[in-house]
Amino acid sequence: MTELSVRDRAVVEHDLFAERVRLHVQDKGLRRVHILEAGCGRGNGLPLPDDLDRHITGIDLDTPALRARTADRPDLDTFHLGDLRNAPLPPRAYDVVHADSLIERITHAELVLDRMVAALKPGGLLLVRFTDRDSAYGLIRRTLPRRLRRMLGEDVQRTHPSVFEPITSLEGMRNWCLQRGLVIAEAHTETGCGGGVAALARLLSTATGGRLTADHSELVLVVRKPENRFARIL
Template identity: 55%
Template structure:
């Protein structure tokens, strides 16, 4: 179910702004935030919003090293995302950035994340879309080419299950009774990777007759868990 769909854009402050708006609806409350996929270097930008932030991610040496130096996390748990602690109906907001495409059993993990949300809570998810030219290259490219694509330390090989796409996430939300309030797309990863990657993506899009697109590389969705207890929610 989709309540609102915005034109394809990208707003780097989207997460902070949506958390701020959510907090304004609940004055004098300390928000509980779950950072799913916390093993990245960048901290969450929450502004002046008072939050308790818990991080979860897979337990890999490089992920553990990055989590240990983050100062914005009040607590964190690493391990199998099908079993790491995510108590039900605890979190006001879940932030899941570049997580869905790199894990197996993505829908099962999403089910646990949604179950951890309070009714009325927000899920803000960002992922590289498997149906884009960049997503296709990232799925099939050898390691040396992936290092060119990413222009930095190559991340673990991505899994790209069906949920790691706009169509897959729309279907997931429809089946779970979740409300998609915003969708944004961006070509930021391709742009950062340089002209060679841009031309590769365009060539792949042309060869596929645009069945895979080079118009964007990643998508961001703002999803709300209904407050109505009779709605079909986890």
């Protein structure tokens, strides 16, 4: 696996991912791109160009809030409601899997990621964005109650309870990819917090001697599944 450092600059996740989808379609000569939106009741869809022929399938838990949010999304051609750990995911059915703000809020995140990779076609892309548990912001979101975070200026109205398993870090994702023969093609940082939360993150970073960084809150990764059918993939 090619090891890449997190780039020391912020990126707009949606623009980055949409461009990677466009290039993937171009490189593969796809007539239609099949996309799985994992955790579609929480994240946002990709701003794909109108002339791109695509079929988008959404999947998320069957709760009233997530069901309503999923049903209201105009970009989804179809959707399924169920636990990502056992919901039906056809093997090698999708060119792209997009998981926005998902893996930090679920248990058995590695199992879910394994199932999403199994649903990817060889050469397909896994596009993930999540809060870095090893950042100061990650510690705040793991330990500080919603009420206090709201008082510090963070928008937590639609935030689901977070779990933050070890894989929700750059090192965790690198180890997971290495064990499965996946390639991290790109790794970026993004900061989406301000106000009192950002100030608290800076204090935490100083108090830990920089071990918990306040330079970013999110990790944005482009992971590629190998073309080689003999690769160590599910």
